[in-house]
Amino acid sequence: MASSREHTARNRHRGLVIGVDIGGSKVAAGVVTPGGSILARSRAETPDRSKSPEIVEDTIAGIVAELRRDYPVRAVGVGAAGFVDEQRATVLFAPHLSWREEPLRESLRTRLHLPVVVENDANAAAWAEARVGAGRGAADTVVVNLGTGIGGAVVIGGELYRGRHGMAGEFGHMTVVPGGLRCECGNRGCWEQYASGNAVTREARELAAADSPMARGLLSAAAGTPSRITGGLVSELARSGDMACVELLEEAGDWLGTGLANLAAAFDPELFVIGGGVSQSGELLLGPARRAFRRALTGRGYRPEPGVVPAELGNQAGLIGAADLARDALPRRRQGRRQSRIGSAVRIPGRRW
Template identity: 75%
Template sequence: MNRVRYGHALTVGVDIGGTKVAAGVVTPSGRVLARVRTETPERSKSPAVVEDTIVSVVEELRAGYPVRAVGVGAAGFVDERRANVLFAPHLSWREEPLREALSSRLGLPVVVENDANAAAWAEVGFGAAQGVDDVVVVNLGTGIGGAIVLNGRLYRGRYGLAGEFGHMAVVPGGHRCECGNRGCWEQYASGNALTREARELVASESPVARALHQAVAGDAARITGPLVSELARKGDRACTELMRDAGQWLGAGLANLAAAFDPELFVVGGGVSEAGDLLLGPAREALERGLTGRGYRPEARVVPAALGNEAGLVGAAALARDALPSRMRRPTRRR
C-alpha cells in the first residue's frame, strides 16, 4: 500500500488580521493538518510584537512537521515582490520588510501576500472556484476586500495593489470612509454599513425595528452585523430589508466589476456573506439589472465562498509552495 510521506510538500500558512493570528500546516491538496490561533497582543501591535507572534506560531507548528516554506497573508498593501507590507490599517506596519525579517529568523523561504489574494487563491485551488480561470473574489467583512484571477493567474497589478474594490467610489459625496474619501463601496455593502444602518433605525426609535430594539435593550451601540444577519434569518422584516439593501449595493458593485474584468464567476466570502441568499439573492438581481449590455452577453455566476475562515491560511500556504523550486513542491512516496 502506498503512503504519502509529506516531506518537502508541507508549508505553513499564516493569516494575520487586526485581532488574531491564525496558522496551519497545509498539504498540497489543501488539507490542514494542524492549526494554531492566537490573539494579536492588545498591549502593542508594533511590527516587532506581531513579528514575534508569527514566529512563535510557526515554530510551534514546525516542531511536529517538516515544513519547507511559510506564506503570510496580511491585511494591507503588499508590494509587487511579495516582500514588504507597505501599509496595514489595523497594524503598525509602514514599509515593513516582513519577508526578510521572518525568513532570517525562521531560516525558511517566506512569501508575503495580501490576505484577500491568499483567500482567493485558496478558493481557486480548493474551493468554490476550482476549474475556473477568470474569477473575481469579493470578501465582505468589516470592509470590502477583493482579488482578481485572470487566465488562471493571480493578478496583483503593477505595484501589487490590485483588488481594493471596497474603495471604488459609488456615491459621489456619500458617507465618509476610513480611507479618507467619500462614497466608497464598502460604506454601503459591508458589515460596517449593515451595522450603521441598523443602529440608525434603533436610535431613531423606528417602530419597524422592534426586534432589534429588544435584542439590544435599546442600546444601539450593541448592534453588530452578525446580530442583524441572525435576526434576518429568523424572518425579522427590518433586518431582512437591511440585508436586501446591502445585497443590492453588492450587486451594483459587482456589475461595475463585470464591466471591468468580465469574469466567469464571482465568489463572495467574508462574515457578511454567511447570510446566504438573503444577501446573494438581491445581489444577483442587482447585478442582472446593472450589467452593461444585459440581455446580449453571458452573465457571471455569483456563488458563496467554500472555505470559510481557513481560506486565508490555506491560500498563503499554497502561494508559499508555488514559490518553491519545482523539485521541492512534490511529495515523495514510499511503499
C-alpha cells in the first residue's frame, strides 16, 4: 500500500501542465498545478527575430524537454504575442518574431508528442488573473495590460471571449483622439499612444529635451541624457515624490480612466484588472484613473460601478494562464471531453446571438 507521502505526491502532480510565455527577447516556461502554483521554472533567450521560425520552436521544445524530465506533464500551453487563429493552432502574425501564418501547434506537437494549445499572450495572462489572480470570484472581468502598448482580454460569465476570429481584446487600438498621435498600427489617436508605458516614456523624454525646470530630477537621474529615461524611471521618481513624474503618471491615469469608461459602456463588467509594467506605479496611476473613469462613465450615479484593481500575478500570469487553458482543453477521464472555456463566441443563457 502506498504511503501517505506517496499519495500526496501523486495528488500534487496530477494535472500538471507546462505553460510557455514567448516574448520578443525570451521564452519563459513553468510547470503549473491546477491551482495555479508554479513548481519549476526555466527561461531561455529568444533567438534573433530575423532567424527562422524553426529555431524559435526548437528553443521552446528544448525548454519544455528540460522541465519534463522531473514532472509527469500532460500538455503544453503557449502564450504568443500576436494574432492567433480561432482554432488556437496558427500564429497569423507576431510583430516581434518571424511568424507569419505559422502552424505553431502542429510544429510543437511534432517535436513534443504532447497536446499543445496556442493562445494570445494577453488572453493567457488575463485568464490567469480572472481564475486565480485579482479577478477570482468575479464572473465578468476585463483585464487591461499596460506595457509597451495596451493589450487585454474579456472574461464573460466565466468564459474567455476571443471574438469570431480570435482577435478580441486589442483595446490599445481604440481611437480616443481622432486625428491624434500616429500609432505603429498605422492609425492616429489610439488609446495606447496616451496611456501605455511608451506614452509615459515619450512624454517624459519630451519634457526633458525641452530643458524644462520641471524635468531637472529626470535629467539628473538619466545622467543628462533624455534617451535614457524609461517608464520605470518615471515610476521610481514619482514614488520618491518628484512632482513632474507624479504629473506624468496622473496624465496617463486620466487617459486610462477615459478608456476604461468606453470599455464599461461596451462590456458592463463587474471588475477591471489593470496589469503590465506601468500598473506597478500603483495608486499614482490607478487613483487618477478611477477619478477619470467616474467622470466619464455613462450613467454615472445611476448604475453599479465596476471596480478597478491592480493585477496580482505579475510576470508569471502569462505562463500560468497558458497552462490552465491547455489543461482545460484536455479530455476529462470520467465525463469525456468537456466544452472548452475558450469559445469563438460566448453563449449566455437567455441571450440571443
